Amino acid sequence: MFSNNEIFHETGPKHLTAMDWKNTDYQRSVVASLVQGVYSLERDRQTNNPGRYREGNAEPWWTSFNFHLDEPLIDDKRIFGAIYKYNGKYASADSDVPEYVIAFRGTLLMPETMINDLALNVKCFLNKLEESPRFKLALNYVERFVEANGARNVWLAGHSSGSAIALLVGKKMILKMEWFPKAYLFNPPFLSFPIGLLEDEKVKKRIHFVQRVVKAGLTYFAAEPSKLRMEDHFAMLSSWTPHLFVNRADIVCAEYIAYFERKVGAGETMTLAENNSTRNLVSHVVFRKDLKDATHLLPSAHLIVNESHPNKKAADNSSYSLEAHTISQWWRPDVRCRSTLYQDRQRVLSIVD
Template identity: 30%
Template sequence: MGSDSDKECFDKSGPKHISEIDWGNEGHRRCITACLVRATYILESDRTKGRQDTPGARAPAWWRSFHLRLHRSPPLTGPSSIYGAIFEHVPPPAPPPEGARRRHQPPAPPPHFIVAFRGTKLRVIPDIKDDISIILNLQDTCIRFRKAREHVAELLLEATGISGSGGVVWLAGHSLGASVALDVGRDLVIRRALNLPTFLFNPPHLHMSEVAKLDWCRAKCVVKGAAVAHTAMRPHKKTMEALFRKLRPWVPELYVHKDDKICQGYIDHFEREAKMMAECPRNLTAASQGQSVEDDEEVPRVQPHLLPSVRLWKNSTKTTCPCHAHKLKHWRKPDGGLNLSTKRYRYQA
């Protein structure tokens, strides 16, 4: 899920529409994190083509102009490939007072670290296996997911004492990599109540069975005499309500294209849920997500796409084909090059 070709040329000075980085600008944040995710794709290509750590390496052009450097060498590596990287912000020299631009308010601080995860490269077998695991809701068995959690946990220990806590580390990913970033961020909220800024580009949400589940939930709202079903679902409902209350403060940035079949389930889910909430007096978010919960689990197993709260960015720009709609390159464009709409969805406890 999420192959992104490395044939595209990139201006080594950085995106042409960003002359001065504003870390508080939504468009800049989106473009920069997308570029860093792109860098993880190129890091793997550099490795396979023998360009890594050579003057011919192409990946560094994707982070240098943002005053970033690779925090670890080698980057995050799986059994046979690079699947992610940690980038560290290196403050540029301060301009002399006479050359500094006056600001009406202090600029937004940059993150200290950004952890980026790439999507699927079709020739990398572990990527395909992890895609299948996501479809089967077995991502907890994937080494990539477990290692990503470990790396970020270590990074947070290293960042202890740096001011800004939750803003010190950002997470970003595309497609399969977005699922990894989502999993890491969600786990930190559940276990440590840490809400890391998270940027999710085209994460997979295969939703073919969701219609039936949501229809079942709607039927429960209007059908009388469902006492048996209600009693059976009570432990499940309480567990999921507690989980959703924990996750509610975490609001990742979710970027999807309306024609992308791989992640269109998110659009369908949130729009349908908003309609259901208007029709039903009870919150059925947990049921509509279709979670698998065991009462004796410390943290219940959840679907890879579980997001109770989110800021959804929908790109309605016309594309030549559905496959093109899944490309990461859309999100590196300036706002004027995208037909964007956004809406914030917050779980109501």
């Protein structure tokens, strides 16, 4: 059975009647729809009716915006991503119009995907996403695609755990090939306790202070080669500004707001500490394991916050908290967003759409 949320003509962005790729609302809504198309493709597959999308389920999520499905990305028969090709004209690698969009879905609680998707979530939150077969497959797909087609105007996109995959793929492609893709990451997981959701400002400040002191101490004792490698990584990543779409009421991604709003302490040690996770640093300093990149942390980004429901009472409602993690919020005509550009964790520009 399909809910109305799966049917484009019921809940999709039908208000987008004209193509306007220079409009940020249009870009956000279209890319979110392409991610929804991946969810719908896998739902179609599991209902043993792969042609049903032609009748109104999966296909309108991309054909409505002049894309066609170039290739589904498959992990042991399960569709976890898709490569879409734009049918119209695009100007160049710097164009507002993508030539291709590679999109990854998040968790799908259906019989054939539930166990694997939940296992992927566990790896993600343990900062072991890089070790998962799905991530390795995703990176292989993207590497082969870019090598075969050139680093043209290819965008990455994802929702929830799918955005974690897209984010880590983007990082790896920058470090391996110096390819800086445009990325749209919806509700990306922030892999720590969501301190920002606490109400007491004094408690939040104390927790953040203790975290910073502990991380700074661990970073001080980190091996010098590891620190130099991390410095190089941060320097390369600082010019990459993926679009992170977060909701204050979403426990999965809300901490990104506090992360970018916190000022980075002075000095090399504090910079390294702020751009790594406590778990990684403990593993490196105490257990002598290699210092890994923290999957979720970035020095720069376009942070887009859904400001449509700033009401605290609404944010405390459990049903609203679940809604705050949905992909559908990002194409609604009444969504109101605040977009802030951060470069090396410094606020550069803030705009309310």
